[in-house]
Amino acid sequence: MFPIAFHPIYQHPLPEGHRFPMLKYELIPQQLIHEGIAKASDFFEPTVCDLKHVLAVHKQEYVDDLLNLTLNPKAARKIGFPLSKELVQRELIIAQGTITGAQKSFETKVSFNIAGGTHHAYSTHGEAFCLLNDQAIAAQFLLDNNLARKILIVDLDVHQGNGTAEIFQNNPNVFTFSTHGKTNYPFRKETSDLDIAFDDGTNDDKFLKTIGDIIPKLIETEKPDFIFYLAGVDILASDKLGKLGCSIEGCKKRDELVFELCNKHQIPVQVSMGGGYSPDIKIILEAHANTFRVAKDIF
Template sequence: MLNIAYHPIYKHPLPEGHRFPMVKYELLPQQLLYEGTATPADFFEPGLPEMAAVLAIHTKEYVDSLMNLTLDARAARKTGFPLSAELVQRELIIAQGTILGAQRALQNGIAFNIAGGTHHAYSTHGEAFCLLNDQAIAAQYLLDKKLAKKILIVDLDVHQGNGTAEIFTGNPNVFTFSMHGKTNYPFKKETSDLDIALPDNTGDAEYLSILEETLPKLIETEKPDFVFYLSGVDILATDKLGKINCSVEGCKARDRFVLSLCHSKGIPVQCSMGGGYSPDIKTIIEAHANTYRTAAQLYL
């Protein structure tokens, strides 16, 4: 099974004209079902997480300000979202989807979250459409429950995983690897365990060469027993918010390399979708769907 977390609240409506393409959260599962990549049995609907799991990553002061809707106006603006009870519930459900996905990946090898990849959320605040860091929450959950000993976070979104880097600074049980656009947001980067900052207009050949040179060595050195993969498709040349020049086929080859490597090593992997802001929604859906198609070929 592909073990795909999806909840109707993922497509939480925002003010008209908002640049974040929420519609993809509705269209992607429809596409996967229509083409037969997934069946209804592959999907599960997460509920709310235990607050202890959230508080293992985020400070109580910050979480309380979200739950009570008392986040100050400046901090709310930094998230890019108008704060509401439904939005906070959405973020909590996304985090639970990644927790449950991680548990299912331990059993079946792989799991997905249609949403997630909220890597700009710090322990103390949110940024750039990210309020709670779903993969960080799930990673710490696995460690706390003694379901994993060493975790590798492979963040291939075009933006650096600054929140994830901050959260796990000095934690020897989590290795954070971010390969991102050098001049992309965030303009002030944090320090991951390994950062690879790519110049503008990096194309398929160079991108894949660097990844293929780096990731096997990381796995050999760090010996993770679980991988979280942030498979953002904002590395596409068409992306409005990215400055990398990869094609849809290059993005697909990236996914194939990462998932094939995890599969060959027997390392469970949880995938969250991350960013994708191409003007044509069809491009976004096609690139995201390729991640699932690749997994179906390897795992089913």
């Protein structure tokens, strides 16, 4: 089976009004074990990330302000969560979960972080509930430790990976690819190495044909030896924060496409689950569980 990062602190470090979107972090492991997709032994609890790995992508002043809870009010408002030591610790644990998972992927082919996908975190600030960019931190870790030479970040969340694009804008060893809703947040987009902005209501056929044409070409031209995949399920038509029109089955086929390519080319992949904000928690859970089901079938 594949390793899955999970820590109880993912569940309830937030005020009551913010807890519904976080409920999935508790329910996904239960569902995977219930179905037999994973065993308890497949889950690992990450520790707090070493700050030297965080500082490889985030600026010292910003990290200090997080740790000391001294962000100015404007910067804190951009994050959206009330800042607390528990929240900062949560982000450090999530980042380590993605690093450790990436290391494990070299043996297991694929790894997961139940949380993660904090792609709105820039080098100098946080945005939209993202404080630290877990996949950016892990990507730089692999490069700095000579575990990978060329990394492809495949971000298929409904929101552009603006923080990831900014962090790696001058790094030729990381290729950033983001698909997203054209009119979705962030309203001022950054420039990834490749961006595909979909119109409102884009359906399965258009979405799947587009990524089915592009990702194989990226693998051929960029020749990555590691892939980070952000598998947000906020591309669903039911998502209250997204504006695309994909179905649960289309979302599953998206995951199949990515995993089949990774398996075919023998490229290890780390998966962070990213967003999912449908009003019905059962829809969120089903769509995320599909990503694990597909991985079990393919790897």
